[in-house]
Amino acid sequence: MAVTIAKERWTSKVNELVLGAEPNAIKVGGDGTLPFLFFEGDMPNRPVVALEVCDMEPADWPDILKDAFAGVLGDPVAWAKKCVEYGADLVCLRLSSAHPDNKNASPEDCAKTAKAVADAINVPMIVIGCGVEEKDAEIMPAVGEALAGKVALLGCATPNNYKTITAACMVSGHSIIASSPLDINLAKQLNILITEMGLAGNRIAIDPLVGALGYGIEYAYSIMERSRLGALTGDKMLAMPVICFVGQEAWKAKEAKASRDETPEWGDQARRAILWEVMTSTTFAQASGAIFVMRHPDSLKQFNAHVAKMMEPVKY
Amino acid sequence: MILIGERINGMFKDIREGILNKNPEPIRHWAKRQMESGAHYLDVNTGPTVEAKDQPAIMEWLVNICNEAAALPCCVDSTNPDAIEAGCAANKHGKVMINSTHADQWKMDLFLPMAAKYNAAIIGLAMNESGVPKSASDRAALAMELVVNADAHGIPMEDLYIDPLMLPCNVAQEHGIEVLEAIRQIKALAPGVRTTMGLSNASQRCTNRHLINRTFLIMSMAVGLDSAIADVDDSELVDAVAAANVLLNKDIYCDSFLKTFRQR
Numbered sequence: 219m220a221v222t223i224a225k226e227r228w229t230s231k232v233n234e235l236v237l238g239a240e241p242n243a244i245k246v247g248g249d250g251t252l253p254f255l256f257f258e259g260d261m262p263n264r265p266v267v268a269l270e271v272c273d274m275e276p277a278d279w280p281d282i283l284k285d286a287f288a289g290v291l292g293d294p295v296a297w298a299k300k301c302v303e304y305g306a307d308l309v310c311l312r313l314s315s316a317h318p319d320n321k322n323a324s325p326e327d328c329a330k331t332a333k334a335v336a337d338a339i340n341v342p343m344i345v346i347g348c349g350v351e352e353k354d355a356e357i358m359p360a361v362g363e364a365l366a367g368k369v370a371l372l373g374c375a376t377p378n379n380y381k382t383i384t385a386a387c388m389v390s391g392h393s394i395i396a397s398s399p400l401d402i403n404l405a406k407q408l409n410i411l412i413t414e415m416g417l418a419g420n421r422i423a424i425d426p427l428v429g430a431l432g433y434g435i436e437y438a439y440s441i442m443e444r445s446r447l448g449a450l451t452g453d454k455m456l457a458m459p460v461i462c463f464v465g466q467e468a469w470k471a472k473e474a475k476a477s478r479d480e481t482p483e484w485g486d487q488a489r490r491a492i493l494w495e496v497m498t499s500t501t502f503a504q505a506s507g508a509i510f511v512m513r514h515p516d517s518l519k520q521f522n523a524h525v526a527k528m529m530e531p532v533k534y
Numbered sequence: 535m536i537l538i539g540e541r542i543n544g545m546f547k548d549i550r551e552g553i554l555n556k557n558p559e560p561i562r563h564w565a566k567r568q569m570e571s572g573a574h575y576l577d578v579n580t581g582p583t584v585e586a587k588d589q590p591a592i593m594e595w596l597v598n599i600c601n602e603a604a605a606l607p608c609c610v611d612s613t614n615p616d617a618i619e620a621g622c623a624a625n626k627h628g629k630v631m632i633n634s635t636h637a638d639q640w641k642m643d644l645f646l647p648m649a650a651k652y653n654a655a656i657i658g659l660a661m662n663e664s665g666v667p668k669s670a671s672d673r674a675a676l677a678m679e680l681v682v683n684a685d686a687h688g689i690p691m692e693d694l695y696i697d698p699l700m701l702p703c704n705v706a707q708e709h710g711i712e713v714l715e716a717i718r719q720i721k722a723l724a725p726g727v728r729t730t731m732g733l734s735n736a737s738q739r740c741t742n743r744h745l746i747n748r749t750f751l752i753m754s755m756a757v758g759l760d761s762a763i764a765d766v767d768d769s770e771l772v773d774a775v776a777a778a779n780v781l782l783n784k785d786i787y788c789d790s791f792l793k794t795f796r797q798r
Contacts, residue, residue: 406788448786455794456786 238342247459269301317348325360362386465513539568544581565603670715691726
């Protein structure tokens with residue numbers, strides 16, 4: 219007897235977000251289904267991966283990570299090129315030097331670095347600040363202006379600094395990352411506030427501030443899934459693709475940081491740490507993540523192999 | 535919650551005069567205003583003063599004006615099949631809705647093929663020539679007649695809107711609780727089928743009409759009402775629906791929930 223596959227019918231789609239300028243533009247989102255359920259709707263774009271570049275040598279990266287970028291760690295331009303060599307779909311530049319506890323770099327310096335990196339690569343850029351809300355609001359207008367025409371993704375906007383970052387995106391033609399701490403209501407509200415300023419809904423990526431495997435991943439998964447269900451049933455203020463900053467979370471987990479000597483029962487550290495980043499990412503791909511910001515090039519490879527398999531068409 | 539704005543109806547004086555004097559202004563005004571107030575459909579009814587032979591042309595004229603003034607589909611409301619067909623043919627936005635068929639076989643045989651032809655949604659009244667049933671189970675029985683017949687015509691269940699028929703609470707008070715139970719039964723017996731009601735009926739010739747309408751609408755939403763033909767100009771009613779949508783987990787909460795409910 220033939221088996222009838224039960225199919226959901228959805229009324230709406232996730233917005234399609236364009237990153238980068240032609241001929242290097244890529245698209246994310248546009249889904250009319252839960253992830254990879256091709257028999258229920260379209261998933262026109264596969265999840266993409268950005269590798270992370272810092273504008274200064276990162277102090278807290280374990281050697282396994284640093285080894286992959288040996289020789290380029292102090293040079294964001296060379297580092298970004300290395301990421302592209304490794305096969306990154308995008309480069310995510312983190313402006314750590316702007317942090318008041320680091321170099322407290324000026325908006326002009328940040329803009330200069332961002333421009334130099336963008337000019338050196340042929341993939342779209344994500345640029346995030348140092349995480350201090352006021353400082354990020356200061357640097358993003360300058361960064362946005364320097365990257366005019368590059369159609370970058372700028373962030374991270376919060377309820378406290380979204381106005382300046384939104385304005386910067388509107389003036390210079392970029393898209394925005396809207397961050398909310400694992401809270402679907404706040405995510406929706408921030409999207410409303412940003413669109414009310416006049417930035418179109420298809421120029422926003424939701425950053426739900428996910429945690430890594432073992433650090434509340436179930437909760438992040440549920441939030442992302444609920445948000446996708448909202449988008450598919452017509453909630454336009456949740457119909458944005460989701461960006462997951464996986465690298466920063468996975469690599470601060472003790473499972474990634476602890477050496478084999480400290481925890482012999484956990485096995486080889488490099489294999490374990492990379493697996494931690496990959497498992498976190500593939501889980502979120504299943505939950506509806508569209509853009510994955512990772513750190514290790516092997517994680518990118520393994521994740522892409524997984525996604526390629528998942529993107530194969532189903533027979534029913 | 536799908537709100538069908540009730541205001542473009544020849545029973546209202548300004549609309550009636552607009553029809554008689556061929557003045558599109560009041561129709562245009564209410565089409566726009568109801569859209570801004572949060573309506574998803576515009577009910578369009580020529581009213582009883584238009585003669586049967588003129589109804590198709592007047593219906594077409596009304597629907598055309600609505601189409602120009604507001605990007606909303608029309609809910610073509612008439613007892614005259616020719617007027618319904620004229621309205622369906624004229625509708626330009628989204629999925630047109632037919633208002634309505636009874637559960638009598640000859641009426642279903644007339645209107646359901648029309649719904650299929652125009653890919654229309656259709657309201658099915660849970661009543662027949664014997665009148666409005668008294669009990670919830672009799673309403674549900676007629677609802678199932680509508681479900682079976684709609685299915686036979688290939689009409690998707692989500693395009694069938696069953697109206698269990700609310701009567702004014704000052705003259706038929708015992709019906710309220712039967713209507714609520716009927717909604718519950720219909721949703722249990724035929725998952726996927728939608729429900730609707732002519733809400734303002736509940737408060738005909740009562741005082742505090744807004745309060746009665748609002749209260750009954752929220753009670754009905756709690757047992758599964760999907761839609762209502764209502765006075766969307768009553769902002770407290772629309773606010774209450776927005777809040778109920780959040781409380782029933784149909785809309786995801788955000789601080790601007792009153793505003794987002796009115797946006798499409």
